[in-house]
Amino acid sequence: MNSKALIHDSFDVPVEASIQDFIIMKVDPDYAKLDYEALMSAKEFIRKQLGSEWPSDNFTLKENTDSLFDDLTSFNNKTSFTYHILNRQKSQIIGCFYVSSPIAKPYDASVFIWVKKEYLSSPVFPKIKTAIKSWISQKWPLKRVDYSLNKQSITKAMKQ
Numbered sequence: 061m062n063s064k065a066l067i068h069d070s071f072d073v074p075v076e077a078s079i080q081d082f083i084i085m086k087v088d089p090d091y092a093k094l095d096y097e098a099l100m101s102a103k104e105f106i107r108k109q110l111g112s113e114w115p116s117d118n119f120t121l122k123e124n125t126d127s128l129f130d131d132l133t134s135f136n137n138k139t140s141f142t143y144h145i146l147n148r149q150k151s152q153i154i155g156c157f158y159v160s161s162p163i164a165k166p167y168d169a170s171v172f173i174w175v176k177k178e179y180l181s182s183p184v185f186p187k188i189k190t191a192i193k194s195w196i197s198q199k200w201p202l203k204r205v206d207y208s209l210n211k212q213s214i215t216k217a218m219k220q
Contacts, residue, residue: 064137064139065137065138065139066139066140066141066159066160067200067201067202069138071201073138073141074199077195077199079192079194079195080187080191082145082146082147082148082154082188083146083147083148084144084145084157085146086144087131087132087135087144088128088144089125089128089132091128091144091153092121092124094152094153095124095144095153095156096121096124097153098154098175098176099115099119101177101178102155102176102177102180103115103117103119105174105180106174109172109174109210110172110209128142140159140160140161141158141159142156142158143156143157143159145157145173145175145192154176154179154184154188155174155179155188156173156174157173158172158173159171159196159202163208163209164206164208167205167206168202168203168204168205169205169206170205170206170207170208171193171196171210173210189210193205193207
């Protein structure tokens, strides 16, 4: 196993799956424009949940595309995994999620999930979070996954 790899080299990382009403797909820079639109609609939520300034108000499509290429490299190196969450037709990005190194012990990984602003307060977001959590527990060799970055109240995150 690569010393920086999140999971063992022998694990065949899923690149696409259908979960409930959605498609999850390995990050793909060809979807940069759709990803950018979704990301910028959710920027306040992401900033509050992660306690960061990313993405900034003047984050560009080019910066997003570059970021997706970096995410793809990390995915291929098995150091972190970014997935798009799409509608069944793959014509709309609903959000993204990240499986990355744990932010705290004793976890094997941390997962952060975001969706477009229009879905934050809808039943879609909890449905997506539940489906992803189930998918990870069934398909990944991770025993202890930290979902704490997704715990803050959506209402609280959007008001702060």
